[in-house]
Amino acid sequence: MMENKRLFSCTVFFTTFGFCSNFISFVSPYWIQSIPEANSQFQRIGLWTVCFDGYMRPALYDKAYFGCYYIYYVIYDRIRDWLNPIWLYTIQVTSSCGVLVHFLVTFIVLCQVTGAVSKSDLKSLKFIASGHFFTSGHPKVILALLEYRP
Template structure:
């Protein structure tokens, strides 16, 4: 049982590492070099331009280099750069990292035998459910970004942009999250089976 929990912990740590790397990276989408576009690359928090001006910005600000989305200079184009679907991706990704951090703490405590067997069953099943929820959030984020990134109302020349390696890291993270969730569920079932054998009159929820 502990072996499966350790394996699930390894899956979760790998997944979290990929998730954080993708979360912080500006390489979710890039422009082909041959396109010579004013847009260079972007993540979910950072956008890189090559002397870009926004037609609705009457101040005529020019953007060159990489810019954090909440930087003061980005205020004139913030609503254009952050449509509702991207804000949802940002929120879901942030919650995924938060939930993951809390879940991993409980899994580590379980591996260290901090909990009783009765409590262990609840912790492992609970962690499994949380990781399944994280998978759902990641799938929603991947789907939204993958579909909406090509919209002509967002980044310049969408036909010359492509999904980059950070988006791939996010996808790999989702796979490891699913593997961790399934492994935790199997570990929980094994604990439940052992408790039934040791305490046949015990009620299970």
């Protein structure tokens, strides 16, 4: 019985820690960041924001981009095809679904802690297991590897 309690405590900890990590990476604007030595006009990009410091797209020298804005902001319409390739849309959708499912899994686990949901309920255990599989990052890694071309 003590071993089951310890195992459940580990499940609660890792589920909560995993959700916090997933959420932080979801909202972080630092997915790719330029190093200062590069003297690049590109500063950083996240899943939802992008930052430039005087970036001009080749063949579009009439517009320079400064500052950090939402990635779908209207000023980026002219460089949308370069800024948001199809694989980034896919990553955004899978990440959004992943955060939502991970939130639901964390909610159910915390309901089990309070006793609102039975720890031995087979439906909730199946949902928790499949939710952890979905949010473990396998779809994101596979999509990133498919797009990678050396």
